Amino acid sequence: MMLRHAVRTLLAGALVAFAVQASGPAAAEGTFDPPPGAQFSQPKLERIDAFFNGIIAEGKIPGAVVYIEQRGKPVYHKHFGVRDVATKAPMTDDTIFRLASLTKPFTAVAVMMLVDDGKLKLDDPVAKYIPAFADTKVGVEKKRDDGEKYLDFETLKRPIKISDLLLHTSGITYGFYGDNLVRKAIAAAKIYDGDPSNAEFAERIAKVPLQEQPGTLWDYGNSYEVLGRVIEVAAGKSFYEYQKEKLFDPLGMKDTRYYLPEDGQKARMAQPMPNDADFRVGRPSRPDIVKKWESGGGGLTSTPSDVIRFVRMLLHKGELDGKRYLSEAAFKAMTTDHIGPSSGIARDHFYFPGDGFGYGYGLAVRTDPGNAKPPPPGSLGELKWDGASGCYFVVDPKQEMFFVLMEQTPSQRQPVQRELKKLVYEALAN
Template sequence: MLRRAKRWLMAGALAAMAANPAIAETTFDLPPSVQFSDKKLERIDEFFNKIIAEGKIPGAIVYIERHGKPVYHKYFGVRDVATKEPMTDDTIFRLASLTKPFTAFAVMTLVDDGKIKLDDPVSKYIPAFADTKVGVEKKREDGEKYLDFVAPKRPILVSDLLLHTSGITYGFYGDSLVRKTIAAAKIYDGDPSNAEFAERIAKLPLQEQPGTLWDYGNSYEVLGRVIEVASGKSFYEYQKERLFDPLGMKDTRYYLATDEQKARMAQPMPNDADFRVGRPSRPDIVKKWESGGGGLTSTPSDVIRFVRMLHNKGELDGKRYLSEAVFKDMTTDHIAPNSGVERDYFYFPGDGFGYGYGLGVRTDAGNAKPPPPGSLGELKWDGASGCYFVVDPKLDMFFVLMEQTPSHRQPIQRELKKLVYEALDN
């Protein structure tokens, strides 16, 4: 794995921003007084109509809300090129890793209730993690690499799972021996329950010592089981009772059990159907395992409700879902320069972003000149299927993109964000 030769090249970035007049000319950290231009918002229409005409995606839905009111809500293309059914607010999308903020939020409700402590060792809930080892690559005299297994210097904590600092990684990217070991273990085979899946993870080596590196992996699968043990309910049952039903998210679930639900499912282009997440993405086949890291399906209307609640700092329609203190903790960067957590080539929040619990948090402009658009304090996340949201507290705004395209998702997300911020005029 590639690591930076120096940690945190961003030190002093905020001061540099203040001294650099070029930043004021970009769409980074705009003043709250800016307003949307209807004419410039039309560029979003032009962009999506173009890429659909080019056959890159079947369709998409884009929603922008500011000051509590929708300013843009458009439907492009179709949900499935085979059926030619149009995009609608009840179209069902695979969320992939956009599932993770929902899992993190569920954990934080249990923290709020005093049923989970962030510094609890994971072995308190899943005893098998008391025996987990770290895999250290070494070389034999003939140059052959092998894994040596050493004890963690400290236990994996619940906060490590939330922050991706547990040492638990994925096996479908990178070429380390630990990742190859995970891939060879075929942990997705069969029909394991959440409890059984967590046991499979506990038997595998950690990529690094807990608390030392942001490393994307199966941590959120383990959190699903932690929630079950702490709440006494199944993972989905707890989320449904505590979050989905109260928020009115009637179409958010792990599996599609009815033909009517399956008929509403958005599909990627036939030549772009590999989500490249190391496992099948088939929510139409009901199984026991409820993937807290990537298994949810949902609709634009449901996701907008959740993101609106995040934008309102844990409250919506007069109901508070997280206390102010716990919500602030969830949306604060916990891997800053003095945290001891490294970042490497696979740091997916990206330049200029720290990480809270399940969310990227904008902490500085980053190193690009000019910096990407946005504001300090921005919250975001996305998934391999293409679904994406951004919350900008400074501008009192959020937007949601729903699409199904593993191949084109990142260029589309970047362009949409650029067009959204360029549509804001002084």
């Protein structure tokens, strides 16, 4: 869900994990882009059981929920381990998980719904909704004659657009990792301190320097936090109220929210292993403490049941149970790579979509096999995202299939995701 590490080393490790996914032994021969109509082998799906039972027995994760659906029917639905090693309460479909950056696709859908309703335009300048962004500057690192580094400030060559926020091309970065002067300036601004509202948090972001000019680089950052405030201004209500009214309630997502005010909700929270409890997202991850700020980049909590409903809607191109949530045009825009070679947009060193993937709005989009030999498993057109807490989904339109993984494990999330994806595609009989 959301942010990565407070230091460069873990982010570098995350990049390595993507590379391992692309090139290591987890990528099985013959699993890339399987032919349409492939069917799941139930005996091969049972290998998923062995994998999760093994890592739980080793004490690496407390538990997990895995769900796979193809052509409208569940083909695999298992609960492993416990939601909390302290209480030993079992994993269930109503266990509540911190989504971290898996929040971002939900925010992107809310934006595209407002675009459909004519209340937002992708080319609108962000300053139209948050005037403070009219004065935002780009921080440029320079050196004095004595070699000392300092920040110079450039005016924007063009305004930040709503589409820039969706694509992480706004120039807005995170300040809790890296050692350049812009990131240090963001960290020094203490933007997460206190109890800001969405409006106040957006104002804080507008006052810190951008890492680069808008539209030039995919750079993971607080763009989706700013989108939460844009949605409030465009919709005329709070971010959560809009999502609840237009998306969560109609989809039947009764347990998706930013905070857990009730004791019963708190008791259903999944907890990571005690020695793996630091989500390393630059701020405390405590949905049990109710605050004003609703983080569009990483604040949602949800259950397997709710996330499955949302991902099923994505597989059906923005429609579910006879109700359309996104127009065909909006869904196509959301699931199209906008940062490919012809876009002129460079990719940051920490490019989290990974090898072989472009980026739409809130979703990685599989555009090619990638550079690894053999390529990692999957299909062209695949959609995916995950979060620092370990929650993860993959949508494969070609196979009319999706799978959802719900877990809380900052340190093990990528090895688990990588192995699960390998096992899923190995179970597709060619």
